[in-house]
Amino acid sequence: MSLLRVNNLSMRFGGILALNQVSFEVQPGSISALIGPNGAGKTTVFNCVTGFYKATEGHIDLDDNGRHTDLVKVLGERFRVGDFFNPKAFGDRLYYKALGGSHRVAQAGVARTFQNIRLFREMTVLENLLVAQHNQLDRNIIHGVLNTRRYRRSEKQALETAMHWLEIVDLGPDANRLAGELPYGHQRRLEIARSMCTSPCLICLDEPAAGLNPRETGELSRLIRTLRDEHKVTVLLIEHDMGLVMEISEHIVVLDYGQVIAAGDPKTIEADPKVLAAYLGTEEEEGHE
Amino acid sequence: MLGTAHDNPKVAALKEALLSAAITFLVMAPISGIVLKGYAFEADFTVPVYAALIVFVLRLAILLLEQNETGRKILVRLSPSKGGGVTVAKPGGVPWLRFILPLLFIAGLVLPFFLGKYWLTVVILAMIYVLLGLGLNIVVGLAGLLDLGFVAFYAVGAYMFALGSQYWGLGFWTALPLAAATAALFGGMLGFPVLRMHGDYLAIVTLGFGEIIRLVLNNWTSFTGGPNGVSAPNPTLFNLEFSRSAKIEGNIPFHEFFGIPYDSSLKYLFIYMVLFLVVCAMIYFVNRLRLMPMGRAWEALREDEIACRSMGINHVTVKLSAFMMGAMTGGIGGVFFAAYQGFVNPSSFTFFESALILAIVVLGGMGSVVGVIIAALVLTILPEALRDFADYRVLIFGILMVVMMIWKPRGLIRIHRPYFRVKGGKA
Numbered sequence A: 001m002s003l004l005r006v007n008n009l010s011m012r013f014g015g016i017l018a019l020n021q022v023s024f025e026v027q028p029g030s031i032s033a034l035i036g037p038n039g040a041g042k043t044t045v046f047n048c049v050t051g052f053y054k055a056t057e058g059h060i061d062l063d064d065n066g067r068h069t070d071l072v073k074v075l076g077e078r079f080r081v082g083d084f085f086n087p088k089a090f091g092d093r094l095y096y097k098a099l100g101g102s103h104r105v106a107q108a109g110v111a112r113t114f115q116n117i118r119l120f121r122e123m124t125v126l127e128n129l130l131v132a133q134h135n136q137l138d139r140n141i142i143h144g145v146l147n148t149r150r151y152r153r154s155e156k157q158a159l160e161t162a163m164h165w166l167e168i169v170d171l172g173p174d175a176n177r178l179a180g181e182l183p184y185g186h187q188r189r190l191e192i193a194r195s196m197c198t199s200p201c202l203i204c205l206d207e208p209a210a211g212l213n214p215r216e217t218g219e220l221s222r223l224i225r226t227l228r229d230e231h232k233v234t235v236l237l238i239e240h241d242m243g244l245v246m247e248i249s250e251h252i253v254v255l256d257y258g259q260v261i262a263a264g265d266p267k268t269i270e271a272d273p274k275v276l277a278a279y280l281g282t283e284e285e286e287g288h289e
Numbered sequence B: 001m002l003g004t005a006h007d008n009p010k011v012a013a014l015k016e017a018l019l020s021a022a023i024t025f026l027v028m029a030p031i032s033g034i035v036l037k038g039y040a041f042e043a044d045f046t047v048p049v050y051a052a053l054i055v056f057v058l059r060l061a062i063l064l065l066e067q068n069e070t071g072r073k074i075l076v077r078l079s080p081s082k083g084g085g086v087t088v089a090k091p092g093g094v095p096w097l098r099f100i101l102p103l104l105f106i107a108g109l110v111l112p113f114f115l116g117k118y119w120l121t122v123v124i125l126a127m128i129y130v131l132l133g134l135g136l137n138i139v140v141g142l143a144g145l146l147d148l149g150f151v152a153f154y155a156v157g158a159y160m161f162a163l164g165s166q167y168w169g170l171g172f173w174t175a176l177p178l179a180a181a182t183a184a185l186f187g188g189m190l191g192f193p194v195l196r197m198h199g200d201y202l203a204i205v206t207l208g209f210g211e212i213i214r215l216v217l218n219n220w221t222s223f224t225g226g227p228n229g230v231s232a233p234n235p236t237l238f239n240l241e242f243s244r245s246a247k248i249e250g251n252i253p254f255h256e257f258f259g260i261p262y263d264s265s266l267k268y269l270f271i272y273m274v275l276f277l278v279v280c281a282m283i284y285f286v287n288r289l290r291l292m293p294m295g296r297a298w299e300a301l302r303e304d305e306i307a308c309r310s311m312g313i314n315h316v317t318v319k320l321s322a323f324m325m326g327a328m329t330g331g332i333g334g335v336f337f338a339a340y341q342g343f344v345n346p347s348s349f350t351f352f353e354s355a356l357i358l359a360i361v362v363l364g365g366m367g368s369v370v371g372v373i374i375a376a377l378v379l380t381i382l383p384e385a386l387r388d389f390a391d392y393r394v395l396i397f398g399i400l401m402v403v404m405m406i407w408k409p410r411g412l413i414r415i416h417r418p419y420f421r422v423k424g425g426k427a
C-alpha cells in the first residue's frame, strides 16, 4: 500500500488553474522526485500535501503503517448540506474547523523544508531543533516552572535528539550559534535536520540543492540516502538538478502546466519525449516524431 | 565646508556649527517664534534662539570630537547600534549574577522603609507598570502579537476587585486569582477568533476591544458607577485591616493588633511588599518560560509562523496561551492598581495607557526582561521627578521614542539566547 496517495488534485488561484487533476503515489521507503519546469506547480503540490493550501478539489491520503489520515479533512472543510442531518459528520467537521489546520498534517507525520529557507533566524541552532520537538516534550507549565524530574528528563532527551541530528548533518560545532548567522549551505542542512526532529514518516524537500555548490550537492545526496536507509523515512523531493534527481530517486513524477505529463523510474523518464519537450520548450509535435 | 582648504580645522568646525545654528533659527522662527496673543501675532524669538544655541553647541561638539582619536571613539560608542540585537549568552552565564540577584532582592524589600509616603506611592505605580510591561512583553515581545488594547485587561482586573467587593464582598486575596482568571478568560474569548487571522487584524481588534471596555465601564452607570467610578476596599492581611478603624465587623486594624501607632503609609507598605513579591515571581516565571517548550514556541512563532505550523505546532493555541498569559498579568496589575488608588474610574484606562505600556516594551527591547524593567521604571519615575515639565510630558515621550528608534532600534537591552552545554559537541 502506498504511503501517500494524491488523487485528482486541483488547485485554483482566482483565474489560474495551478494544478489540474494531479494524481500520483509515493511508496513507503522510497525516494521520489517531483520535477518540472519553473511555474509548473511543484511547490503548489507540496503546499497542498503539507496543508498550507486547501485544495480546490481532490483527495490526499496518508497511510503510515496502517494509520490512515485524510490530509484534506484535517484542515477543516466547509459544511455540506448532509452534515446537518448527520450529527457525527457535523461534529467531525466542526472539530477540524475549530482545531484543524496544517499542524495536523505535520502531526500525522509529514515534514517539509521550504524553497526559500525558513529558519528561526534569531534563535540558536539547538533551539531550532528543540522547537521542532515541541509535540514530543513535557509541555506542562507547572512541571517546567518547578523544574521537576520528568520535565528535566524530557528536555535532556530533546537536547540529545537535537545533538544526534546535528552530528548527522555535520553541524555539531554550530550548535550554539544563531541560525541566521550560518552560511547558506549549513542553513539548508539545518532545515532538513529540523524537519527530521519532528520524527516524520514522509519528508518533503523543496529544492534542497538550490544554491549549493557541487561538493555540497554531493553531500546532500548522501544525506538524503542516509535519511531513507538508516532513518526509515520516505523522501519526496522537488529538484532542478537532474544529475541529483536521476542519481537518487526511484520514482519520478513530471509536472508541466499543473498536469502530470509522465511518471516512472529515471530510465523511462529520461527517454520520454514529452519530458524532453517540456524541458527544452520544443513543440509537442516535434517530440512525437 | 564653508571654509577654504587652508582654514584651520577648528575654525572650519566653528563656521559649520554657526551655519547649522542659522538654519535651525530660520526653520524654527516661523514655527515657534510667532505667538498668537489675543487677535494679534507677536514675535517672541526665545524658543528659536535656544534651539539654535543647542544645535550650535551639539554640532560644534561633534565636529571637534571628530578631529581627534579619543573623540572618535566616544562618537562610535554613542552612534546607533548596527546589526542584530541578538547574541548567544556566554557559556556558564554571568558569574556575578548569583550575588547581585539576592542583593537586589533584599534592597527591594528594605527600600520602602527609606521612602516617604509620596515616593512610596510613586514606586508602587512604577512596579505596577513593571508588572504590566512584563505581561505585555509576553504578548508583544515573545509571541510577536501586537496588542494595542492591553489596558482592557488591566481595567478588567481593577474593576473585578472594586465591583467584586461592592457586590459580592470579595476581599483583596480572593480578587487576585479571580481577576487573573477573568482577565485571561476575556483574553481567550477575544483571541480565539482573531488569532487565526493575519497579525494586523489583531492590532485593530485589540485597539477596539480596549475602547469598548472603557466605554462600557463609562456608560453602564447602574452597574459600574460610570464616570464616577467605584471605590475599592483596602487590602487585608489575615483579616487585619490597614485602616484607622476596622470596616468589617470582627476585623482588627493592623496597627492595633501590633500595638503600633496608626500610619497611613502602612497600607502602601503592605501593597508594595505583596506587589514586589508578585513582580519577582513574574520575573522568575518569564525567565523560566523562555527556556520551556511553551516560551520557545512563542518565540518561534514570532520568528516564522509558517515554519512553526510545518512542525506540527498549533499556532492558534500557542498564540492564545501567550495572549491569555499576558491578559492574566494585566488583570493582576489591575487589582493592585485598584487597591493602591482605593478607587477606580474609566479615565485611568485610556488608550494612552496602552501606548505607554507598549512603549515600555519597545524601549526595553522586545523580549528582554531586564530591558522592560528598566524602561518601566524610567518611564514612570522620570515624569514624577520632572513634575515641573509636566506640560511637555507627551512631547518628551515622543522625542524619546524617535531618538530610541534611531539610536537603538532593537531596544535598550540586547536579547541573549540561552546557551546549551552539550557533551561531545564536535562532529
Ligand SMILES: Nc1ncnc2c1ncn2[C@@H]1O[C@H](COP(=O)(O)OP(=O)(O)O)[C@@H](O)[C@H]1O
Binding pocket: A013, A016, A018, A036, A037, A038, A039, A040, A041, A042, A043, A044, A045
Ligand atoms: N499563492 C498563490 N497565489 C496565486 N498564484 C499562485 C500562488 N502560488 C502559486 N501560484 C501560481 O501557481 C503556479 C505554480 O507555481 P509553483 O507551484 O510555485 O511552481 P514551481 O513548480 O516553480 O514550484 C504559478 O503560475 C504561480 O504563479
Ligand SMILES: [Mg+2]
Binding pocket: A042, A043, A044, A115
Ligand atoms: Mg517552487
